[in-house]
Amino acid sequence: MSTQVGKPAAADVDRPTRLRLYQLMVELRDFEQRAYELFLENLVRGTSHLALGQEAIAAGFAVAMRPDDYTFCTYRGHDHTLARGASMAAAMAELLGRSNGMLHGKGGSMHLTDVTHGAMGSYAIVGAHLPIAAGAAWSAQVRKSGQVAVCFFGDGTTNIGAFHEALNLAVVWKLPVVFVCENNQYMEYTPIRSVTAVEHPAADRASAYGLEPILLDGNDADVMFETARQTIGKAREGGGPSLVEALTYRHGGHSRADPAKYRPDAEVREWLSRDPVKRYRERLLAAGISEDELNEIETRAQQKVDAATEEARNGAPAGVDEIERQVWSDGGASWRN
Amino acid sequence: MAELSFREAIAAGIAQEMARDPMVYFIGEDIGAAGGVFKATVGLFERFGPERVRDTPISEQAIIGAAMGAAMTGLRPIAEIMFSDFLATCWDMVANQVAKTRYMTDGQVSLPLVIRTANGGGTRFGAQHSQSLENWGMAVPGLKVVAPSNPADAKGLLAGAIRDNDPVLFFEQKSLYGVKGNVPDGEHVEPLGRARVLRTGKDCTIVALAAMVPKAIEAAEQLAADGIEATVVDVRSLVPIDTRTILAEVVKTGRLFTVEENPRLCGWGAEIASIAADECFDDLDGPIVRITTPHVPLPAADVLEDAAMPSVERIRHTVRHSMR
Numbered sequence A: 001m002s003t004q005v006g007k008p009a010a011a012d013v014d015r016p017t018r019l020r021l022y023q024l025m026v027e028l029r030d031f032e033q034r035a036y037e038l039f040l041e042n043l044v045r046g047t048s049h050l051a052l053g054q055e056a057i058a059a060g061f062a063v064a065m066r067p068d069d070y071t072f073c074t075y076r077g078h079d080h081t082l083a084r085g086a087s088m089a090a091a092m093a094e095l096l097g098r099s100n101g102m103l104h105g106k107g108g109s110m111h112l113t114d115v116t117h118g119a120m121g122s123y124a125i126v127g128a129h130l131p132i133a134a135g136a137a138w139s140a141q142v143r144k145s146g147q148v149a150v151c152f153f154g155d156g157t158t159n160i161g162a163f164h165e166a167l168n169l170a171v172v173w174k175l176p177v178v179f180v181c182e183n184n185q186y187m188e189y190t191p192i193r194s195v196t197a198v199e200h201p202a203a204d205r206a207s208a209y210g211l212e213p214i215l216l217d218g219n220d221a222d223v224m225f226e227t228a229r230q231t232i233g234k235a236r237e238g239g240g241p242s243l244v245e246a247l248t249y250r251h252g253g254h255s256r257a258d259p260a261k262y263r264p265d266a267e268v269r270e271w272l273s274r275d276p277v278k279r280y281r282e283r284l285l286a287a288g289i290s291e292d293e294l295n296e297i298e299t300r301a302q303q304k305v306d307a308a309t310e311e312a313r314n315g316a317p318a319g320v321d322e323i324e325r326q327v328w329s330d331g332g333a334s335w336r337n
Numbered sequence B: 001m002a003e004l005s006f007r008e009a010i011a012a013g014i015a016q017e018m019a020r021d022p023m024v025y026f027i028g029e030d031i032g033a034a035g036g037v038f039k040a041t042v043g044l045f046e047r048f049g050p051e052r053v054r055d056t057p058i059s060e061q062a063i064i065g066a067a068m069g070a071a072m073t074g075l076r077p078i079a080e081i082m083f084s085d086f087l088a089t090c091w092d093m094v095a096n097q098v099a100k101t102r103y104m105t106d107g108q109v110s111l112p113l114v115i116r117t118a119n120g121g122g123t124r125f126g127a128q129h130s131q132s133l134e135n136w137g138m139a140v141p142g143l144k145v146v147a148p149s150n151p152a153d154a155k156g157l158l159a160g161a162i163r164d165n166d167p168v169l170f171f172e173q174k175s176l177y178g179v180k181g182n183v184p185d186g187e188h189v190e191p192l193g194r195a196r197v198l199r200t201g202k203d204c205t206i207v208a209l210a211a212m213v214p215k216a217i218e219a220a221e222q223l224a225a226d227g228i229e230a231t232v233v234d235v236r237s238l239v240p241i242d243t244r245t246i247l248a249e250v251v252k253t254g255r256l257f258t259v260e261e262n263p264r265l266c267g268w269g270a271e272i273a274s275i276a277a278d279e280c281f282d283d284l285d286g287p288i289v290r291i292t293t294p295h296v297p298l299p300a301a302d303v304l305e306d307a308a309m310p311s312v313e314r315i316r317h318t319v320r321h322s323m324r
Helices: A015-040 A055-064 A078-083 A088-095 A129-143 A155-159 A161-172 A203-209 A221-236 A265-272 A276-286 A291-313 B006-020 B044-052 B060-072 B084-098 B134-138 B151-163 B212-225 B243-253 B268-279 B302-308 B312-323
Strands: A070-074 A119-123 A149-154 A177-183 A214-217 A242-247 B002-005 B024-028 B053-055 B076-083 B114-119 B144-146 B168-173 B180-183 B196-199 B204-208 B230-234 B237-239 B256-263 B289-293
Touching: A015 A055, A015 A078, A015 A088, A015 A221, A015 A276, A015 A291, A055 A078, A055 A149, A055 A177, A055 A221, A055 A276, A070 A078, A070 A129, A078 A088, A078 A119, A088 A291, A119 A129, A129 A149, A129 A161, A129 A177, A129 B060, A129 B084, A149 A155, A155 A161, A155 A177, A161 A177, A161 A203, A161 B060, A177 A221, A203 A214, A203 A242, A214 A221, A221 A242, A221 A276, A276 A291, B002 B006, B002 B151, B006 B024, B006 B044, B006 B151, B006 B180, B024 B044, B024 B060, B044 B053, B060 B076, B060 B084, B076 B084, B084 B114, B084 B134, B114 B151, B134 B144, B134 B168, B134 B237, B134 B268, B144 B151, B151 B168, B151 B180, B196 B212, B196 B243, B204 B212, B204 B243, B204 B312, B212 B230, B212 B256, B212 B312, B230 B243, B243 B268, B256 B268, B256 B312, B268 B289, B289 B312
Parallel strands: A070 A119, A070 A149, A149 A177, A177 A242, A214 A242, B024 B053, B024 B076, B076 B114, B114 B168, B144 B168, B204 B230, B204 B256, B256 B289
Antiparallel strands: B002 B180, B144 B237, B196 B230
């Protein structure tokens, strides 16, 4: 039987949290828009996978997390990394292959990582980071640190073995980890439903691991925040893992090379009408937050992205002396004497 | 000195490090109450308990992934992959994740983790439970690769691998598990990256690894009766590799033979041969000769397996023929 879309028990999010959620979503939206513009200028040379349209999930979870909690995400990971507080300029510079990049040019768009902010890496092989997130949760469990690992992945991940290995292990060891499936309906070019045995690729499989099926509107920042609060809280209290399926849609293609022509126009229009940022703006206005206050947030976000872009563009190209650095813990790359 | 079997020395090495460092945890299939399918972890579960010596499901990706996530966040895990052949089921974790994450994050994370695995042939298990796969690890930047040849090194190098702050693939040759030898009493730790000269002779240098080391020694003793004095070097660590020691012995004798359990193509000996050809060409008095398993999946029947793997007889014959 297919899971029904639910709502978290209470969704009474306070005003400061709502403003924080909106601010974060706008910043993420503007960053990704700018990244896209820089592609068009041919300043971003490699690939990139934008999360335009999926901001509510990144913002909702990041705002609910403790500073020392762990985020594990995929190659579509700009939002999740920035949402934890990583430097926007360093992220932009990494996309541009500059020496002031977050990873000094050694990782690129698909591997943004900022451990000091709990962003434990963006993983570019589908499924790989689910067991790794389970391992970080295992470490937190045995160190009794109270930390929780949150692991974000796409719908396509639910058909790879590592998904099932990680879920089983996390349940058997009762690990403090929250697995969040961002179901944006398409793997790369193929609709997930056309290659999957169940309608809801994560939620319908939760029962196989003794977990409650959780299927939610991933374009609703309040729903995401409240779900994050509850599942992270449960994990922190020793209640074990959760598997969340958040329904969403990417506004663009899979990667920069993909114009996404395979998607029916009506479907795209329908999802654009549920744009998480616009929708949240309307909700905040209806809740009595002034237009001026929202405009102020939007202006500041633009300024922040402009400043980050400027700083990134002013960076020197990545230094070739980086090539043989940091293979090993001694900082070098030597394999012989 | 105490006489221990290779498998007892492995357990002793793990126990020594778990007693010393509370952040050392050990996970794998059947490693707990069962003591490991090769009995190389007997007694650890009883001594350190089910939290630190933890059985896993048959989920190699989860085993290596969990060890990696734990290593990134403060633990110093040991993960067992029962047969090295099973590394193929989690090679993404090993080669893409464990090996590359320090580099790709520009050193933001360290991965102090050891992947122990039973390796190699001689047990009539057939081609999916008998491979010598050290060269798989050697081909991936970011992995250290160690393969001991005797009980003392099994304990000492394993302890060294556990204390190392980088990921180490630690290969335990199945055919050596029952071999006994003296192991130093008390704390015993060997640094990685040092070869050992086990025997010296003026005529040629035989470089061997793991189970091929005792065979090379025996062949060298027989060659002495033929009037050929051979140096034997135990490589011990492929990454990092002690080329200084190896090349010094090659220069002294002018001849180099490698003895490798792996199939022919891209075995570790090819890299040593290449380095020797680059750096000691003028000191060589004859061709570099590699003695390997032929480039076939290892067959199961005893007569076939024995004939395929380098034997004492084949080493002796090859060296003698080449030195004529």
